[in-house]
Amino acid sequence: MEIGICSFADLGTHPITGESVSAQQRLKDLLEEIELADQLGLDVFAIGEHHRPDYAVSSPTTVLAAAAVKTKRIKLSSGVTVLSSEDPVRVYQQFATVDLLSDGRAEILAGRGSFIESFPLFGYNLKDYDALYAEKLEMLVRINEEEKIRWEGKLTQTIPNRGVYPRAAQERLPIWVAVGGTPESVVRAAEYGLPMTLAIIGGQPAQFKPYAQLYRDRYVQAGHDPAKLQLAVNSHTYIAENSQQALDEFFPPYADVMTRIGKERGWPGLSRSQYDASAGKQGALLVGSPQQVIDKILYEHELFGHTRYLAQMSIGALPHKLAMKSIELLGTKVAPVVKKALQSVPNPQ
Numbered sequence: 001m002e003i004g005i006c007s008f009a010d011l012g013t014h015p016i017t018g019e020s021v022s023a024q025q026r027l028k029d030l031l032e033e034i035e036l037a038d039q040l041g042l043d044v045f046a047i048g049e050h051h052r053p054d055y056a057v058s059s060p061t062t063v064l065a066a067a068a069v070k071t072k073r074i075k076l077s078s079g080v081t082v083l084s085s086e087d088p089v090r091v092y093q094q095f096a097t098v099d100l101l102s103d104g105r106a107e108i109l110a111g112r113g114s115f116i117e118s119f120p121l122f123g124y125n126l127k128d129y130d131a132l133y134a135e136k137l138e139m140l141v142r143i144n145e146e147e148k149i150r151w152e153g154k155l156t157q158t159i160p161n162r163g164v165y166p167r168a169a170q171e172r173l174p175i176w177v178a179v180g181g182t183p184e185s186v187v188r189a190a191e192y193g194l195p196m197t198l199a200i201i202g203g204q205p206a207q208f209k210p211y212a213q214l215y216r217d218r219y220v221q222a223g224h225d226p227a228k229l230q231l232a233v234n235s236h237t238y239i240a241e242n243s244q245q246a247l248d249e250f251f252p253p254y255a256d257v258m259t260r261i262g263k264e265r266g267w268p269g270l271s272r273s274q275y276d277a278s279a280g281k282q283g284a285l286l287v288g289s290p291q292q293v294i295d296k297i298l299y300e301h302e303l304f305g306h307t308r309y310l311a312q313m314s315i316g317a318l319p320h321k322l323a324m325k326s327i328e329l330l331g332t333k334v335a336p337v338v339k340k341a342l343q344s345v346p347n348p349q
Contacts, residue, residue, distance in 0.1 A: 040331025046079025
């Protein structure tokens with residue numbers, strides 16, 4: 001299993017200390033986090049795209065390009081690229097540039113995004129939400145496979161046999177499809193034969209098992225080699241030396257974010273009892289001591305047989321020093337044990 005980090009480069013004010021961080025400082029902190037993950041031997045670092053005041057990154061490739069020259073081996077991915085409001089030509093060109101700078105370590109994690117601010121910002125109509133994504137994903141896959149492309153667009157431009165440059169260092173950029181829980185997205189990823197990332201940020205992981213099985217079934221039915229199937233799980237994660245410390249340190253910024261976003265979407269606020277329950281053995285949160293996080297990753301592997309785990313740690317105004325310590329524990333105490341435990345465990349086909 002590959003183990004890595006996902007970050008949205010959150011901004012905010014800590015609800016207890018009142019400390020906040022500027023976008024400029026947050027980006028500097030983010031690069032330190034990526035460098036640390038690389039030094040610890042973690043496998044991948046993914047950066048999300050947002051167009052809101054509470055996140056510092058609107059252009060993941062800009063940050064990934066900076067990280068490319070500061071790191072040696074870690075894979076550099078978006079997490080996600082909001083493909084519905086992007087131009088697939090520019091997406092490929094930008095990630096190809098990161099790939100060249102990093103000697104072949106760039107990846108794209110494409111999704112529709114759970115926020116909609118980019119649609120009016122770039123002149124797209126929300127009624128085309130799914131159609132835009134479907135057409136642009138097909139276009140991006142074609143560009144990735146063919147140096148010159150003929151493309152008759154409906155919601156995208158028409159391209160009359162023109163080349164898209166520069167080409168990536170890798171023969172093909174890895175394009176992962178992000179799924180939040182819609183069967184249509186699962187089927188789309190499977191039929192293209194693309195690796196899939198399943199975001200589990202609420203409820204119980206066992207509830208998502210049918211999506212993993214649907215993906216496997218449709219992947220094989222579409223004629224793809226099951227030995228090449230890749231499935232990732234992305235969850236909110238925080239690690240400290242002991243369980244109580246982890247729960248207490250992570251709760252204030254996490255609850256602040258979840259309550260604020262919940263109000264935007266008509267959800268109730270997050271209580272401490274709900275938070276503690278979600279951090280339990282069968283909940284979606286991976287918050288606790290290194291051993292507790294190890295146990296939950298292995299438990300989820302029994303459910304999904306996934307080949308990659310992404311820990312989303314720096315949520316809200318979590319202090320940078322705590323995020324760095326959590327990354328350190330992931331790299332030194334969690335990842336080696338998980339990988340050793342899974343060496344002899346076959347992935348389900």
